[in-house]
Amino acid sequence: MNEFVVHSQLRWWVRSFLLVFKSSFRSFWIRKSFWFGIFVFSVCLLILFPFALGTEFIQKLPVQLGCFWAIMEFVAVVSLGQCFYFEYEAMMLDVFLTSPMPKSTLFIAKIAFLTVQIFSLSLFVFLFWSILFHVQAIHSVTNLVCFLLLTFLFSVSSASLGVVVHGLTSRSLAKEILHPILFFPFQTGVLLGVSSLSLSCLGFAPLSAVWGQATWWTLLFVYPTIFITLAFLLAPIFFEE
Amino acid sequence: MSDYGNSAWQWFVYGSYVFVACVVVVFAIYALKVRNSSLKSLLQEGFLENKEDQ
């Protein structure tokens, strides 16, 4: 009997998760311009960075990688800024909150959707970045897979952190001030990790590391785990009446 | 080494101690002021009237 209850609760949770996930995709599909807007913005930054830094300077690999991760940071921040916007606009947020579905599914599904959104943008940014910046360091499949894994971890870390920050500030007055001041300090670890590891991935040892890759890989896997768990545990608090 | 021994650096060091002292004093004054004004208001508004003396 207990097994049956657990099994049915799990099925209910998965169905609720899929409902929110699909509705996010549907909302996004109706407003495709949002995704394209962020993509165009990131391409503009890819063009502006060489003007700002100078074409000689951007030939150095650490500068190229720094530009890539700075642009990815912009992509993550702009994507997260519209976290629950579609649901709010379509008044679906009220429907979700007043329905009997588990509140944690709203956060977890949002994290999943935002991960997909940021990662899909990162693929195109990566393509244009490697062309516009003449990136020659990625010359094997292993390098490429490692780099894409890093962008995926960056996407999931940013999405999980951003959604938790949204939850924390949902009932606060000055969200515009609170979002950056809560998001960026916690994001620094992820940013340092991905920029350090991307150099290591491409066979260059960064000067700042003594322990090298192990610590950073651990951090990049632990980060989303912690924030997804927090989102799961704290959803009832964030959505309490 | 002798560069750090001159009087300019000594005053710089004293200045840093004075700076830390000022920050701590300002914080203490602020905390005490808020506490005392709250106590005064509570007393004047009658909140502390029925508190038993120990």
Place this chain on the structure above:
Amino acid sequence: MFLSKSLFQTLPKVVAKPVRFWDTFLLLSALMQLFAWYFALFLIGADTDQGDVYRILFVHVSVAWCAFFWFFASAFFGLRVFFQRDQQKAKAHDFSSHTSMEMALVFSSLVLMTGSFWGRPTWGVWWDWDPRLTSSLVLFLMGCGYLLLRYFTPQASYRIKISAIVSIISSINVPIVYYSVNLWRSVHQPQTFVQRTHNASGDIQLVLLINLMATFLLSIALYKVRRQSISLQETLQEFRGYQ
């Protein structure tokens, strides 16, 4: 500044006693701190490499340890908020967590400033993107985020819980700051009291310990006074709300 005699006499003893006690403790700890600074500035000799500039470290290390302690204290009280079923006790723990975080913020700002004062003559720069400095700045920003979040969240019951969450998450950064000199290649010197580094001679270590104790006691006195002020402020607001 301290409680006036007339006001003190009109207060009931249950209120006046702790107020007078912690005022006295604050005065004594301030005097102790002044003695400790006197030792650091005048009684101990100059360093062979850094001359008199090294004396800034007696303040810098002391406030750094206090900042770490108050971040952990804030997280500790934040945890107690979650495990406390009684609303009034949860509120009390929330006041303690808030006060601890304010103390942590004051001390971490002093860490950054005194570190800059020391770094300018020794490293030649006011600031460097060194792991220890960067992680300390991140810790300071997390503290600012905590206070801003509290300030901009009007609903009290919700504010208590999310403040506790942020204080717990922020405390995770403290060991990162402390071990950053080991984890990454850093221009910042290693830990002073760890056996294998032996960074300081015996007399310097002694004066440093005296300063540590004095600053810690002073921070406790400031914490208690500020805790009293926060608690009384909240009580006053609640009392006025019921009128």
